[in-house]
Amino acid sequence: NAADSPRTVALLPPELANQIAAGEVVERPASVVKELVENCLDAGARRIEVAIKDGGRELIRVEDDGCGMVREDVLRAVERHATSKISRIEDLQAIGTLGFRGEALPSIGSVSRLEICSKTHGAVEGTRVVIEGGVIKKVEACGMAAGTVITVQDLFFNTPARLKFLKTPSTESRHITEMLVRMGLSRPDVRFLLKKDDKIRLDFPAVDDLKDRVLEVLGREVYDDLFPTFEYPSINGVVARGYFSKPSHSQRTSKNLYAFVNGRYVSDSTIRAAMKGAYGTTMDRRRYPSAVIFVDVPFEMVDVNVHPAKTEVRFHDTGPIYRAVYHAIGDALAEAPWLEREGRK
Ligand code: ADP
Ligand code: MG
Secondary structure (H helix, E strand, O other): OOOOOOOOOOOOHHHHHHHHHHHHOOHHHHHHHHHHHOOOOOOOEEEEEEEEEEEOOOOEEEEEOOOOOOOOHHHHHHHOOOOOOOOHHHHOOOOOOOOOOOOOOHHHHHHHHEEEEEEEEOOOOOEHHHHEEOEEEEEEEEOOOOOEEEEEOOOOOOOOHHHHHOHHHHHHHHHHHHHHHHHHOOOOOOEEEEEEEOOEEEEEEEOOOHHHHHHHHHHHHHHHOOOEOOOOOOOOEEEEEEEEOOOHOOOOOOOOOEEEOOOOOOOOOOHHHHHHHHHHHHHHOOOOOOOOEEOOHHHHHOOOOOOOOOOOOOOOOOOHHHHHHHHHHHHHHHHHHHHHHOOOO
16 A cells, blocks of 8 residues: 555656756747747847757757857756846836746756857856756867857657657748747847758847838738737826727637737737737627737836746736727727728728
8 A cells, every 4th residue: 555655755866857848948949949049139139040950850950149158157047046137126116128937948958968168258268168968078179259059959859758749840940930930029229040951931120110020920911911000108007009900800719919028028818819809890700800910018017937848927917907908999980081992980
């Protein structure tokens, strides 16, 4: 009988603990791309180049011209719960960076062959660290430009259960492309490049205006149907702004619906409901508009530490969020000249 004998409790070895954590952070190649690109943005990169092979399974390389790391920091960065972004409990209440959990690099390193090359601006040489299945194999100096190059090879080579769940390379590439589209929309001022099997798949030049990035990312067809929202100063500190499509240009899926909270792409039911609500009866309830909406929320009103992947956030009060999005779109719609022309008003 299992109840008869006492159990021995032991700490898991760090490689295993990291592999378990990786299960939450690294679901598929696109999650690796997301974590690595977020790190580039947090490092102040102006240019981010992503290269993938075989849907990211064989290779994911992310290169940036951000602040880089000195040797000690590269070695610390691959430890669990090591981060430069927060240091005190109060920091959790005002997270201004995309990352803060200190989990991505150790998680990725535990389920792949990971190479980190990094050099700070002004340093004579960079550092190269190689990790396999969570174990540091090599630490050496290397010559490189300032910034960071992270290479992830053979993702999930040591976690066969995960490997089995990967879809075809073309499906995984699609998820990666979509991830870059989200990142690209969130930061028009940063140049993004995606190379797939050595061919350039995406190239978003850095621009000043969100509109130009939307055109580049979503294409002429979607862009031509977009209108700017009203810009209210703020509703309880919440500001919503962006672009939305005419009611007549709806779609069956929500795939062209992009929402960002404090610059972070989110999937949020309140914002989605507010967008739909704003269209009211001008749009079939089962259809979705195209929209790119940025919602700026005071830090104390939102908790981003809800899920390891951080695509879901929790609002302390959804009321102001709903109203800000609803009015930004709805009030602009109410004044739209084409509503009359289309005989809907
Ligand atoms: P987090 O982003 O939550 O801090 P990560 O595991 O993603 O945790 O990264 C750990 C640390 O490594 C970061 O806090 C940052 O200091 C450093 N780092 C990671 N990627 C880069 C990069 N591309 N450029 C500069 N520093 C980086
Ligand atoms: Mg990170």
